[in-house]
Amino acid sequence: MEFLITSLLNGAIYGMLLFMVSAGLTLIFGMMGVLNFAHASFYMLGAYFAYTLSGLFNFWVGLLVAPLLVGAVGMLIERYMLRRVHRHGHAHELLLTFGIALICEELVKLFYGDFPVNYQMPAGLNFSAFTVFGAQYPFYRLFIGMVALVMFAALLLVLTRTRIGIVVRGAERLPKMAEALGHNVPMIFMGVFGAGAALAGLGGAVAGAFFPTNPNMAIDLGVIVFVVVVVGGLGSLAGSLVASLLIGVFTSFAIGLDWSIARLLAPLGLGDWAQSVGGPLSMTLSSVSGAVPFMLMLIILLVRPAGLMGAKN
Amino acid sequence: MSGKKLFLGLLAAVLLVAVPPFLGLGWQNALTNVLIAALFATAFNLLMGQGGMLSFGHAAYYGIGAFAVLHLMRAVEGGLPFPTALLPLAGGLAGLVAGLGAGYFATLRTGVYFALVTLALAELPHALAPHWEGVFGGESGLSSMRMPSMGLDFGSSLQVYYVALGWTVVCVALLYAYTRTPFGRLTLALRDNEQRVRFMGFDAHAAKTLVFGVSAMMTGIAGGLLALSSETANYNIFSSHVSAQVVLHVFVGGSGLFFGPVIGATVLTLFSFLASEMTRAWLLYQGIIFTLIMLYAPTGIAGVVQAHIAARHRLPWGRLAGPYAVAAIGGLLAAAGTVFVVQMAEHVFSQTYRAAAAQGRWGDVALFGLTWAPHNPATWLAPLAVFALGIVILRRVRAPIARLWHGGEDEADTAASQPAHGAA
Numbered sequence: 001m002e003f004l005i006t007s008l009l010n011g012a013i014y015g016m017l018l019f020m021v022s023a024g025l026t027l028i029f030g031m032m033g034v035l036n037f038a039h040a041s042f043y044m045l046g047a048y049f050a051y052t053l054s055g056l057f058n059f060w061v062g063l064l065v066a067p068l069l070v071g072a073v074g075m076l077i078e079r080y081m082l083r084r085v086h087r088h089g090h091a092h093e094l095l096l097t098f099g100i101a102l103i104c105e106e107l108v109k110l111f112y113g114d115f116p117v118n119y120q121m122p123a124g125l126n127f128s129a130f131t132v133f134g135a136q137y138p139f140y141r142l143f144i145g146m147v148a149l150v151m152f153a154a155l156l157l158v159l160t161r162t163r164i165g166i167v168v169r170g171a172e173r174l175p176k177m178a179e180a181l182g183h184n185v186p187m188i189f190m191g192v193f194g195a196g197a198a199l200a201g202l203g204g205a206v207a208g209a210f211f212p213t214n215p216n217m218a219i220d221l222g223v224i225v226f227v228v229v230v231v232g233g234l235g236s237l238a239g240s241l242v243a244s245l246l247i248g249v250f251t252s253f254a255i256g257l258d259w260s261i262a263r264l265l266a267p268l269g270l271g272d273w274a275q276s277v278g279g280p281l282s283m284t285l286s287s288v289s290g291a292v293p294f295m296l297m298l299i300i301l302l303v304r305p306a307g308l309m310g311a312k313n
Numbered sequence: 314m315s316g317k318k319l320f321l322g323l324l325a326a327v328l329l330v331a332v333p334p335f336l337g338l339g340w341q342n343a344l345t346n347v348l349i350a351a352l353f354a355t356a357f358n359l360l361m362g363q364g365g366m367l368s369f370g371h372a373a374y375y376g377i378g379a380f381a382v383l384h385l386m387r388a389v390e391g392g393l394p395f396p397t398a399l400l401p402l403a404g405g406l407a408g409l410v411a412g413l414g415a416g417y418f419a420t421l422r423t424g425v426y427f428a429l430v431t432l433a434l435a436e437l438p439h440a441l442a443p444h445w446e447g448v449f450g451g452e453s454g455l456s457s458m459r460m461p462s463m464g465l466d467f468g469s470s471l472q473v474y475y476v477a478l479g480w481t482v483v484c485v486a487l488l489y490a491y492t493r494t495p496f497g498r499l500t501l502a503l504r505d506n507e508q509r510v511r512f513m514g515f516d517a518h519a520a521k522t523l524v525f526g527v528s529a530m531m532t533g534i535a536g537g538l539l540a541l542s543s544e545t546a547n548y549n550i551f552s553s554h555v556s557a558q559v560v561l562h563v564f565v566g567g568s569g570l571f572f573g574p575v576i577g578a579t580v581l582t583l584f585s586f587l588a589s590e591m592t593r594a595w596l597l598y599q600g601i602i603f604t605l606i607m608l609y610a611p612t613g614i615a616g617v618v619q620a621h622i623a624a625r626h627r628l629p630w631g632r633l634a635g636p637y638a639v640a641a642i643g644g645l646l647a648a649a650g651t652v653f654v655v656q657m658a659e660h661v662f663s664q665t666y667r668a669a670a671a672q673g674r675w676g677d678v679a680l681f682g683l684t685w686a687p688h689n690p691a692t693w694l695a696p697l698a699v700f701a702l703g704i705v706i707l708r709r710v711r712a713p714i715a716r717l718w719h720g721g722e723d724e725a726d727t728a729a730s731q732p733a734h735g736a737a
Contacts, residue, residue, distance in 0.1 A: 035425040081608060088611050091367050094425055095564055096607045102557065102600035110594055110655065111662050219553060223436055226429045283444050291440035294433040298418060301430065305421055 002133040007252045009132070013141045015248025016148035020203035021221060022228040022240045023155060024196030030235025031172045031192045033090055034082065037097040039200055040222030041104035046070045046201030047208025047217065048108055051119035059122040059209070067201040074197025078190045101218065109215045116214035140210050147206050151199065152241060159237070168192060227293045231300045233310020242308055247293045254289035326482075333474055341470045342542075343586040348474070348481040349538045350582045354562040354574035355485050356531030362568040363492065364524045365504025366420070367428045370435025371532055372555035377411045377438065378404030378533025379540035379550055380449060386457035386540070397462040398476050401537035408533015409526050416525025420518055423507070435556055442548035454547025473542045480538055484531050489571060491527070500524050561603050567613025576615050594655050601651070629717055636714045643706030650700025654693065656680055661687045 025039045049069050053062035077100060085092045121140050128136035159165040171178040171188045179185045204217075211217075228247060232239030260283055265273075285292075300307065333341055353375060360366045378401075385403040389395050419430045442449035449455070459467040467473065491497045502510050503521060511517045540546050549555075558581075566577020581599065588595035610617050621628075660666055660678045669676060677684040685692045 035428075081604075084608055085611065090425060092607065092611060094367070094428065095560070096604065098557070098560065099600055099604035099607055102561075103597065103604060106594065106597035106600055110597060110658055113662070113664055223432055223553065227433055230426060230429050230433075283441070287444045288440055291437050294436050294440070297430075297433050301418060301421060 003256055006132055006135070007256050008249060009137070010141070011249030011252030012245060013145045013248070014252060015245035016145045017203065017207050018221075018224065018228055018248055019241050019244035020144075020148045020151060020206070021200050022225045022232070022244060023151065023237065024199035025225055025229055026232070026235055026237055026240045027155070027199070028193055028196040029229060030237075031168070032189055034093045034097070034193075035090070035226075035229075036193075036196070037094060037222070038077070038100040038104060039097075039196070040218040040225055041101045042070050042074060042197040042200035043204040043207075043221060044108060044213075044215070044218040045073065045104060046204025047119060047213040048112060048117070048204075049201070050205035050208060051117050051213055054119065054209075059125075063202075063205050066205040067198040070201025070204075071194040071198030075190050075194035077197075078193035082193070083186070083190075101222070105215055105218060112215070114215060116212045119208050119213040121209040138210075144206055144210060147202070151202070152237075155199075155237065224293050227297045229307075231297055231307055233307025236307070236309040239307055239309030247296060250296060251289055251292050254285050254292045256286065258284045258286055260284045329478055330475075334471060338470055339586075341474050343583065345470065345474045345477045345538075345542050346586070347579050347582045348477040349535050349542070350559075350562060350578035351575045352481045352484050352538070353532055353535040353559050354566065354578040355488055355571075356528050356535060357559045358563050358568055358571075358574040359488055359491070359500075359531070360525060360528040361563060362571075362573070363497070363500045363504060364521065364528075366521065366525070367425075368419070368431040368528075368556075369428045369553075369560065370415075370431035370433070370556050371529075371559050372551050372553065373415065373435040373438050374408045374412050374529035374532040375536035375539070375555060375559075376442075376546065376548075376550035378408045378536030379546040380455065381407035381533065382537035382540040383455045383457050383546055384448075386459070386544075387455070389460050389462075390457055395462075397459055397465070397467050397541075398479070400541055401480050401534045404533040404535075404537020404540070405530045406533070408536070409530035411533070412529020413522060413526040416522040416529065420521035420525060432553070432556070435551060435553070439548060439551035439553075442551055449548055452548065454545060454549075456545035458544060459541065470542075477538050477542065480534060484534055485575070488531060492571060496520075496523075561599065564613055565603055565606050567615030567617075567619075569612055570615040570619060573613050573615035577613065580614065592656065592659065594659050597655060598652075624718070633714070633717050636710050636717065640707060640710045640714065643703045643710060645703070646699050647703030647707065650696040650698075650703060653681075653696040654700070657685065657687065657692065657696075 021043045025036060028034055028036050046066050049066035050062035053065055082093055085096050125140050127139050129139040129142050130137055167183055171185050175185050228240050228243045232243035333344055357371050360368055381403040382400050385400055415434045419427055422430055443452045465472055507517050562578040562581050563574045565581055567573030675688050677686050
């Protein structure tokens, strides 16, 4: 019971963090068809900008201003780089953002060094929210989850209930029509890209204070975020929320379970044999928890290639 | 034309065989790495350039090939009679099997989704290898020794170079021959119009799986050569950095031409050999070069050269020489400004300098044979001005060059190739 609840809680929070980063990616992908390889770099930039700002001013300034800075970086990249290569096709856009991701990683290493920086949450947020089975549960984890929930609600409301949302969705479905109605479609795309980058930056600014802020954080998270997009389905915001939570919870459970194929075979009297064969038969689930998202993705691909909530493509 | 090509090929072969004995150990190793990278990039480009499938996970087949060869090497050490020079065969076989399996899944999807699936598939061995003692040797990896065979002791790096040369030349030639077969033509058709391939009665999924398998097989041979030359491998060979490097090689060289990847692999491998000794920021420069090529010369180095060769009779070379020289100067100025700022930043933001600065010692920085004061604004503003001047020159010279190129040629292709000259 204790294991169940702690894993569920941690998994859900980690899933919400994944959602914060993948929401912007899903938004950009759904709108512009651009698979942004630099998206996890925006997450990393958010954490580093917030670290610098929190040193100069305080944590809250960093939390609010860092996403705006990352959004500005995203808009510049869209305006002066992505738009140039648009006519070469989506594969080319993907390669360009891949190059930008490499540059971001190396720039961070150049200015901040090749080691984690000491970005910390303020003392005011560093307390335990409640105790689960005798263990203190940090409030900041809940804070990360709350920011993500607010973000999801705000995104949903803006996209479905406001004029901006109508224009943005119109520009996505029928760009020519939106243009004819007098809307500046390139400007809308730039805004959406900036907004997506800012969302990732917010994720970094919030999460960087709890998890380590280091130059590898983009690569570590980057691949998983793409898994979220594939599992969730083509540009579906709700899909990416479900996929994020699934991956978060599965990974969290896997970390705590020492199951192995050898143990499953033990009741059949084959346990010792499997143990002696070794390799994947004796590997515990906890030691390969990093591979769980990818296995989940392969299963989804086989069962439902369009993703959980994606339209058939 | 064909005779000229044959002559160039023979010249290259003679140089590749005759020159390395006179080079130092470092250069011999570097050239071996160039050969391996060239084979890896060509194998990758079978999938990307000809099949139209962008893989972000080719490190998987590279690594699997390397580990397969290491296992065979250990068996040879244990007494199995197997010629050392043929060891990479094991890498090819393992790559083929892994590639057919992974390719079956990956080719279920197309476009960017395909890239994502290959990326995730490559993460599987990366996550499993450190925990799988028997096959991947756990965290520390596997090592082995090259055993003497067929009268050679394989102790010197020159002998390893020749083994790599032989395998690379044979495999690249086979890959070239592949493009001339009917199945090679079908591969191109899969890239250009998969639906039509299906309507013609071919099983597109099976064909794509097979292309994936062949590409993975050649990649496995390249990985095997790496294992043979370094005699060790660990799970880091599966990391996304390895997959990223081959993408860089192929697109900097140019994916549209068969020998483009060879050019990219050669240029960037030699660049890393030379630049990594001079600066820690060489990966940053590599990323900048890649991004500039994606922005301004999307067909890569080979594409730009090809465009010039194709238009050589039509272009007014006499009138182009001036603007080209000006563009080169602009590019050099922009590059010089960038390099200076990056190198200064590397010094000033380094751990040792920051620790000293925290105690109030803002010492001068020695760079390019001179000393510079980091707190003096001129130290930063002057290179920025040089950079800006270079950019202004490049922007100015674009229009005249585009005008000279005009005459039915794609304007973007020509005007675009210019800024990359200076940076590359």
